[in-house]
Amino acid sequence: MNEKKHPVFRVGDRVIGTDAFDDNEDIVGLPGTVRHANGDDMYAVEYDEEIANGHDCGVGIPIGYGWNTHVSYLAPYEDNSTEGIPSMAYDEVMI
Numbered sequence: 001m002n003e004k005k006h007p008v009f010r011v012g013d014r015v016i017g018t019d020a021f022d023d024n025e026d027i028v029g030l031p032g033t034v035r036h037a038n039g040d041d042m043y044a045v046e047y048d049e050e051i052a053n054g055h056d057c058g059v060g061i062p063i064g065y066g067w068n069t070h071v072s073y074l075a076p077y078e079d080n081s082t083e084g085i086p087s088m089a090y091d092e093v094m095i
Contacts, residue, residue, distance in 0.1 A: 006041060006071040006072055007071065007074075007075070007076060008071075009034045009037070009043055009071070009074065009076075010034065010037070011034055011035060011036060011037065012033065012034065013033070013034045013076070014031060014032070014033055014034075014076070014077040014078070014079065015031070015032055015033070015034055015043070015045060015074040015075065015076060015077050016029065016030065016031045016032070016074070016075050016076075016077035017029065017030050017032070017045075017047070017069065017073060017074060018073055018074060018075050019073050020073075021067070021069050021070055021073040022067075022068075024051060024052060024053065024067055025052075026047075026049075026051035026052045026054075027045075027047060027051060027067055027069065027073070030047050030048060030049060030051070031047070031048050031077045031079070032045040032046055032047035032048055032065075032077075033045065033046050033048075035057065035059050035060075035061055035066070036057065036059040038057075038068060041070055041071040041072070042068050042069070042070055042071070043068070043069055043070075043071065043074065044057035044058070044059050044061065044066060044067075044068055044069075045057075045066065045067055045068075045069050045074070046061045046062070046065050046066055047065050047066070047067060048065075049065075050064040050065060051064065051065065051067060054066050054067055055067070
C-alpha cells in the first residue's frame, strides 16, 4: 500500500490552508501559524485573518482566528513579499 506522506509541522511554522476543512472555506488560501500539534496529524492554527466560527482551539488563540486543521489541508507557507522592507542600492549592501 502506497500511503501519501504529509509534511510535519512544528509550533511556529507558517502554513497556508489548501482546502476547506470541516466545511470552513475561510481557511482556503489563508496563511497562519501553527500554535499546537494536537496529535493524529491535527494542528491548532492561528490564521492571519478572522475566519467563520474561529475559536481558541483550547490553546489561547484569539477567538475568531483559530481552527483545528488536519495536515492534509495545510501546506508550508513562505511570505516572499518585500512589503515594508526598505530597498537598498547594491553599494549599500556591500561591506
